[in-house]
Amino acid sequence: MSVAEELPTAGVKKTWQVVRECGRGQAGAAWTAVVCLVLSSASVLVVPLLVGQIVDMVTGSGGGRPLGPVAVGALVVTAVGAALAAVGTGRTALVCENVLGRVRERALAVVLSLPLPTVERVGRGTVLSRTVGDVGVASDVARGALPAFLSALLTLLVTGFGLLALDWRLAVAGALALPVWAVATRIYLRRSGPQYAHERTAEARLSQLLLTGISGARTLRALRLEEVHRNGIEERSQAWSTAALRTCVTRIRFSLHLNGAELFGLLAVLLTASALVRAGSLSLGAASAAVLLLMRVFEPVGTLLYLLDEVQCAGAALARLAGIVGSPAGGVEDAARSGRAMPRDSGLTVSGLEFDYGDGRPAVRDVSFRVQPGERVAIVGPSGAGKSTVVGIVTGTHTPSRGTVTLGGVPVQRLDPRATGLVTQESHVFAGSVRDNLSIARPAADETALTAALAQVGAVGWALELPEGLDTVVGRSGRTLSSVQRQQLALARLVLADPPLAVLDEPTAESYGGDRAAVNAAVDAALKGRTGIVVAHRLSDARTADRVLVLDEGRVAAFGTHDELLRDGGLYAELWSTWQASRSHAGHGGA
Known part of the structure; x- marks a missing residue:
């Protein structure tokens, strides 16, 4: 019997249903995290604009205003933004850990209710991979990658509005990188999702065979099956290595596409800003602010898309956990227990x-x-x-x-x-x-x-x-x-x-x-x-x-x-x- 038949993997709809059920009571902390991350992202927009004003003051087009208050304002906004980012990241991690804790409790409850023959058929390695390995992957992402992912997404949106406020032509120039990003991301998501799920499954299958070899070493020796078992381990190790290499190649290609998009977008904004400054439609400070904003976009976009790697992996892990939580196995076993009996004697x-x-x-x-x-x-x-x-x-x-x-x-x-x-x-x-x-x-x-x-x-x-x-x-x-x-x-x-x-x-x-x-x-x-x-x-x-x-x-x-x-x-x-x-x-x- 295959692993998929015993411990299914949930689809997107079922995974989100499980997450919502386990996230009840976390609304207050979640909204606090969102507000702090939004304000922190807005602070990223303010600093380049203040720097642009400083450039205009230095070049003599700033109306003779004093430089000190603007510089101090930039420092204050940076400090406040960092504090808000820390609070938002912490609250996001707290919410995610609480949700994951409940998902894990429910998954363990189902696993512990499985009939022993089912556990043996599935394999202890697979069960451990689901209840320990997958939880560890999802938890690591919840503590680090997910808050950064959300912050990067919000920063991207706010920065886009900032470019649009400076000059719509700058926003259009910067948006020329979006089609490249979109195509690269679509290709990556289409390939990486199944690849990560396959890699996690291959790792679980290898773990199961290793555990079987350790616990059944004497039996394998007695039946002269050591060579057969070693060949099985080599085969599954190769399958896991191949799956891991495939996801690595996909990540490298994705990285090259992202770098190309950044170069194209930066070149487009520089040429547009230069033309606008020469035509007198844009000050040098505003042009500098636009370039800084675009460069600020590169970092969150890179973070956003690079973290898709970890988020995809966590998504696969969470789907495997949700598959256990939503599995009917626990209900079937509870029904079976209701028909079980104590023996009339101990013969x-x-x-x-x-x-x-x-x-x-x-x-x-x-x-x-x-x-x-x-x-x-x-x-x-x-x-x-x-x-x-x-x-x-x-x-x-x-x-x-x-x-x-x-x-x-x-x-x-x-x-x-x-x-x-x-x-x-x-x-x-x-x-x-x-x-x-x-x-x-x-x-x-x-x-x-x-x-x-x-x-x-x-x-x-x-x-x-x-x-x-x-x-x-x-x-x-x-x-x-x-x-x-x-x-x-x-x-x-x-x-x-x-x-x-x-x-x-x-x-x-x-x-x-x-x-x-x-x-x-x-x-x-x-x-x-x-x-x-x-x-x-x-x-x-x-x-x-x-x-x-x-x-x-x-x-x-x-x-x-x-x-x-x-x-x-x-x-x-x-x-x-x-x-x-x-x-x-x-x-x-x-x-």
């Missing part, structure tokens, strides 16, 4: 699963097993055997091409999200306090419930000893937690969420020695009273499970207790023997 039944990642090679095939309520089952097997794929199907992240998964009689696609809890080896710590990290699982939990959950997984000691207790900020913006503490925090969230089924993907992978014992104890406590699926990299985790599911090349090789599988020989016995030998060789002793 898990998997029947005839088959799944592939779009390459036609089944990652798992004909996988069937049953987990009794309250039972803990470990999934083991060589790298690439299909362990993570089975877990993805059980948790609803992947949709199988064949087969069914039910929990307590309810198909996994119809399960209430609260029915399943997932803890991965890369336990995420959200930016915020320990309390924030725990409350995500149960927002209504009080202090007693939070403390009890931490105590159950053996984390209450270190948590309460933090400088500010549960209010201590952790994660990237705060205190760094150890791998054991991160895992205990994730397991405490699991306890608070209290799902009937808990899925743990290699929970002890990042722990060693005494730390592993602490994590094992936390896992035992968190799984108490609920059905558990544990993907086991270390076979000691499999030994403590009630039963072990052995996968090999995407199929079920064996299913039974640890002792039964050792007694029967086969793959599990080989894996156990190899693992024991490696531990003995490393000096760790027995299991």
